[in-house]
Amino acid sequence: MRKLTFGMNLSLDGYVAAPGGDLSWSTPSDELFQWWSDRVAATGLALYGRRLWQNLNAHWPTADQQPGATPAHIEFAGRWRDMPKVVFSSTITEVDGNARLVTGDAVAEIARLKDEDGGPMDISGPTLAAAAMQAGLIDEYALMTHPVMVGSGKPFFTALDKWVNLNLVETRTFPGGVHLTRYETGR
Numbered sequence: 001m002r003k004l005t006f007g008m009n010l011s012l013d014g015y016v017a018a019p020g021g022d023l024s025w026s027t028p029s030d031e032l033f034q035w036w037s038d039r040v041a042a043t044g045l046a047l048y049g050r051r052l053w054q055n056l057n058a059h060w061p062t063a064d065q066q067p068g069a070t071p072a073h074i075e076f077a078g079r080w081r082d083m084p085k086v087v088f089s090s091t092i093t094e095v096d097g098n099a100r101l102v103t104g105d106a107v108a109e110i111a112r113l114k115d116e117d118g119g120p121m122d123i124s125g126p127t128l129a130a131a132a133m134q135a136g137l138i139d140e141y142a143l144m145t146h147p148v149m150v151g152s153g154k155p156f157f158t159a160l161d162k163w164v165n166l167n168l169v170e171t172r173t174f175p176g177g178v179h180l181t182r183y184e185t186g187r
Helices: 030-042 050-057 060-065 069-082 107-116 126-134
Strands: 006-013 015-017 043-048 083-090 100-104 121-124 140-146 165-176 178-185
Touching: 006 126, 030 069, 030 165, 043 050, 043 107, 043 126, 050 083, 060 069, 083 107, 083 165, 107 121, 107 126, 121 126, 121 165
Parallel strands: 006 121, 006 140, 043 083, 043 121, 083 100
Antiparallel strands: 006 015, 140 178, 165 178
16 A cells, blocks of 8 residues: 655645745755655655646756756756656646546545555645545645745645544754654554
8 A cells, every 4th residue: 555645835824825826935945955856756656736737847847958957956857757647637638748637536546546556655736635634545744834924825734524643753954944844644
């Protein structure tokens, strides 16, 4: 059975994006960017909601060919391109690159993918992750908390019907006061 992790940057008040989708508050340090790059390299399958996939896919497939691309960005672009991806959407009809599209029941498909053999899975996109949270499918949460409060926007966590007990497995501080906390579900 595969392990499913939900990890994203979030503000101290719990948002992954400020109003209007503003992410300018979450610009990573070199060390934090490398952490995310290493995570992509270790991911067996990435699960994306449509909006996040479209944003990432607009940049990373060719980011290593852009003028001024740093070695870290070149490395990340290659890793992101190579990482298998599943995109969940009911509004688009095709995806490209190393991705496949799922238009049906996201929760059923995520449960099926978890039951397969293979490397760890990461789920990204708060709307998609909310459905997986509600269904109890997430095994680990990786919160990369930035020292900023944005007031409102897209929340990291969804409302849950029951408590989810978590076990702290890692903490780490990055430059700029960004703090990683990783929790596994207490099943």
